[in-house]
Amino acid sequence: TRQQFNAYVSALDLGQHYPGFLAVGFAPWVSQKNAVSLTQSIRQSGFPAFEIRPPGSRAQYAPIVYLEPFSGRNLRAFGYDLYTEPVRREAMDQARDLNQVVMSGKVRLVQENGQQEQSGVLLFLPEYHHGKVPQTINERRLQIAGWVYAAFRMNDLMNGLLGDQQDDFGLAIFDGTTSAAENLLYQSDTARRESNKAAFEYTRTLDIAHRTWTIQIVSLPAFDQQLNTQTVDLIRFGGLGTTLLLALMVWQLASGRERAVKIAHNMTREMKQKQQQLVEAQRIAHIGSWERDLRHGGLIWSDELYRILALDPQSAGSVHTQLLRWVHPDDRRMVAEACQQLEQDGTPFFLEHRLLLPSDVIKYVRQSGEQFTDDEGVALKIIGTLQDITPQKQAQAAVERMAHYDALTQLPNRALFFDRLRMALTQSKRNKKPLALFYMDLDGFKHVNDSLGHRAGDLLLIAVADRLRQIVRASDTVARLGGDEFTVILPDLRQPEDA
Incomplete structure (x- = not known):
């Protein structure tokens, strides 16, 4: 489930260790027939605008259905069919056949928006049906369930890995065995400035997760002044350090899977317990909740909200216009204006109004709404609560009547x-x-x-x-x-x- 995948990614804690980490996602391997049912299922789960991209009829699809963090630029990748792009497809096929983590070649990440773009790479980890790894390549191709993948922005990744080493060396990384300009993955500013006047330049290839990189290192003036017989060893040590760090990145994604699954299982169990506690708390306090997805238009109601409105969750659905429909006609304009203001500029609201239910029963409710944004200030969702205060209003009216x-x-x-x-x-x-x-x-x-x-x-x-x-x-x-x-x-x- 989406919640279990979120727990899995949280257990890996990749963002804490790798500054270039952009996203971890899951892409299932589905047939054309199953792609239709998958799309319908995701739409019904709260994402009515979900589409597999790019459009078109294909025998197989590998769309991104789970993605963490599910915010900001990552939303552009939701629904993207990874298997339609040749570089990604090559790495996915290799990972599937080898049952190993495989790094892709240089790609333009779908999360990029044209501003300060960086080259990207992806790591793919295959997942097979029933959690069992088939022994032969043919069996693996038949039993593939999908891929967990991680996306990295190269500038962010290398700047985080190298740290202070950039004071002594300039670094350029190319995808493949040649240093052709079109294969450039990363180049530090110092490497760009000093490449023509460096006292020392070193080139070698590195094999990382079944992908070959060409590494070029140039010495900087600060290092040249200290140049001595240990130069070669120091430079090789710098390359080895990068290799070990990248190897650690690959190892954690792969070997941490079993540990992460156990943690995810425990987190999922705790999450279900907390969810049940929330349901009981809402029932006792007569507080329903709703959540509106501003990106895809989905709206989710809690069980208690259906109960307050005296509606059947199976037949009523959960649409924003229906919620407004049950507001008392004399209060509807006030509630509609508050909701509109919240969507336009994020102004939260807290108000009391009446509901006129289908059985002509009038209920008094206290409703609130608040907008939530991502780190870039983009509005993601609105979360609201609706509390049935009819008993309090009746008690208040009774007290006032007793007084007068x-x-x-x-x-x-x-x-x-x-x-x-x-x-x-x-x-x-x-x-x-x-x-x-x-x-x-x-x-x-x-x-x-x-x-x-x-x-x-x-x-x-x-x-x-x-x-x-x-x-x-x-x-x-x-x-x-x-x-x-x-x-x-x-x-x-x-x-x-x-x-």
Whole structure:
């Protein structure tokens, strides 16, 4: 899976050890028929724009489907069919037949964007079906499952490997056995400046991962001043050091596979446990989450989000327009503008709004959204949360009602009565219309309580409240001050007789 591959690459820790490391990926070996189903599967997993490139009908494909780090310039390689390019294909075939790590010749990496480009090389490691290595070449060709590969930018790689040695030597590396200009993989700035006036120049070939490089080393003025009988040994030592470092790079990618797989297995198990814990936490807190891929347009919903929306994950799908569809019509514009602003300039949002579900049930939710970018500032995805706060809203409404309404009769209580009275007086002055205020209590109410009990008294108070509500206008206020005391506010009267 994509998560397992991420764990595998993390276990190798290549970026920490090799500055020129650009990416590690996996390209499966698929037939034309399986390429169609593979494309559909990747699209359904959250990458609806996925395509195998370059387009065209071929008997076999080796598209890049896993890639780490999955960000920045590496996104350009997603879906690229490695087997369509001759130099890559030659190295892939050799790695498959030998069951060894093989380095490609000089290539232009698909991650390059035309700015400060560097020559590239790739290392290919074959993977066979069922994890077993066939014994013969023919069996390996039949059982090949795909290739794990690593991409390197030569300038970054060599500058990181050589370090301080560049103060004494200038270095040029050519792909193959000749130093033709078109085969140049790497040339240090010092080698370019000093090649015509160096006191010492040394050329040799190196075999690295079944690929031959031609190495040219020229001495620099700082070294020439110290030139003595140890010159040859020192230069050879410099070449040997480079060989050992590159050999170490190859060895770690190959021999570290078994260790990395074990680590990846443990990491995957822990990841599944944490994922389950997250699901349970979301269920308990009534918090759903969604993630929108800005590069490919995919949208992923959590299980709890489907539950909040009362939707079936199998039939509903997860599209952005559908999420907006369930927002209450009165709140939809506010939510749409917040989402649009987030996509345009990365402004996060945090707001409360209502949902109107298909069953005409209204839910109150608290939704947030935040944009995430790569190291180059390119927007990658938006992650949002949606919390069902309907129970809190209902509890809040209940508390507010208890504070302003009489629990027995459901009429406004003393506090709300005085608030309504102040509003009515202000409106009366502004409109220059009189208002009337009634105060009343129930004669003989104490006798009802004493003779028939408090239950009968409560029923009488409820009946009086209902009758008062029925005989007043919608703009009037009937309130219970307490006990058997009631008041009525009648605003907007034309004359006292109207009361």
